Amino acid sequence: EDQVTQSPEALRLQEGESSSLNCSYTVSGLRGLFWYRQDPGKGPEFLFTLYSAGEEKEKERLKATLTKKESFLHITAPKPEDSATYLCAVGGSSNTGKLIFGQGTTLQVKP
Amino acid sequence: NAGVMQNPRHLVRRRGQEARLRCSPMKGHSHVYWYRQLPEEGLKFMVYLQKENIIDESGMPKERFSAEFPKEGPSILRIQQVVRGDSAAYFCASSPSGTGELFFGEGSRLTVL
Numbered sequence: 001e002d003q004v005t006q007s008p009e010a011l012r013l014q015e016g017e018s019s020s021l022n023c024s025y026t027v028s029g030l031r032g033l034f035w036y037r038q039d040p041g042k043g044p045e046f047l048f049t050l051y052s053a054g055e056e057k058e059k060e061r062l063k064a065t066l067t068k069k070e071s072f073l074h075i076t077a078p079k080p081e082d083s084a085t086y087l088c089a090v091g092g093s094s095n096t097g098k099l100i101f102g103q104g105t106t107l108q109v110k111p
Numbered sequence: 112n113a114g115v116m117q118n119p120r121h122l123v124r125r126r127g128q129e130a131r132l133r134c135s136p137m138k139g140h141s142h143v144y145w146y147r148q149l150p151e152e153g154l155k156f157m158v159y160l161q162k163e164n165i166i167d168e169s170g171m172p173k174e175r176f177s178a179e180f181p182k183e184g185p186s187i188l189r190i191q192q193v194v195r196g197d198s199a200a201y202f203c204a205s206s207p208s209g210t211g212e213l214f215f216g217e218g219s220r221l222t223v224l
Contacts, residue, residue, distance in 0.1 A: 034212060043115075043202050043215035044154070087154065096167040097142060097209040101154040 002027040002092035006102035013078055013109050021073040021105045023088030031091035033071050034099060035064050038085045047086075078109045113138065115216035116185075117203050123222045130190040130197070132219045136205030143186045144213060145178060148200045160186060161209070193223045 005024045013019055025033065032051050036044035048057045050066040057064050061082065063074040073086055085106045089099035116135040124130050136143050145157040156170040160180035171178070175193075180186040190197055200220045204213035 032211065036215075041217075043204075043217045046212045046214065049212055089154075091210070096159050097206055097211070097213075098144065098156045098159055098167060098170075099154075099213060100156070101146075103153040 002090060002100045004088055004090055004100055004102035006086075006088050006105050008105060009103065010106045011108070013075075013107065015079055015109055015111050016077045018074070018076045018078070020075070021086055021088075021107070023071040023073070023102055024069060025071070025088075025090045026069075027090050027092050027100070029092070033066055034089045034091070035062075035071070035073055036087040036089065038087055038104070044087055075107070078107070080109050080111050083107055083109045115203055115205050115214055117201075117216035117219050119219060120217060121220050121222070123224060124193045125224050126194055127192050130193050130221055132188040132190075132201050132203075132221070133185040134188070134203030134205075134216060135185045136203075137207075137214055140205035140207050140214070142206040142209040143180050144204045144206070145186075145188050146202045146204065146215075148202060148218075150199070154202065157188075159209075166209075190221070193221070195223045197221060198223045 003026045007022045035047040038044045048064040053068045055066050061076050065072050085104040087104045089101040143160045146154045148154050158171050158178045159167040175191045177189045200218045202218045204215045
């Protein structure tokens with residue numbers, strides 16, 4: 001069964017304190033690994049898609065990387081506006097485009 | 112270009128009533144997905160539809176839940192005889208191709224009294 005596990009569940013950082021979020025996955029046929037950001041009371045907002053091990057993508061202070069078993073979302077010198085829940089999802093073996101989501105990591109960045 | 116539009120944003124129902132949630136996908140998107148987010152839980156896939164067709168309903172509860180995406184008009188998620196456990200945020204997402212990134216709406220929050 002396709003599965004996604006994110007850690008930690010919650011992370012508190014001081015502004016400027018870099019860190020990484022982890023997403024471990026098991027899937028029989030990976031059809032993309034996706035990162036989303038979700039603000040309270042809002043829908044998820046797409047950040048990145050990664051398709052193969054070794055691939056990296058960057059956007060502002062965020063950088064996503066992918067290995068055969070896990071993905072990391074690196075946050076460099078975060079700001080309070082980066083506070084949100086970050087969701088990881090995999091496109092699984094069904095080839096219908098449905099995504100299997102992890103529980104998310106809630107990030108709080110204090111000024 | 113308007114995003115995915117969901118309504119109502121908030122809906123309150125008493126046990127046994129029906130809830131209808133509507134979703135208009137982004138312009139040019141013909142693939143619609145419904146997800147449910149229970150309190151303190153992650154997003155769970157419910158159903159994937161294209162115009163007039165249900166492609167994958169493996170995440171739908173067997174009873175009381177149904178979905179449609181007619182040729183004209185929005186996609187509808189219908190919950191009959193609601194129970195307290197149906198209280199959740201229901202998100203609709205659309206895609207132009209059925210693969211790759213999904214674009215989510217703001218969600219419809221159902222509260223069952």
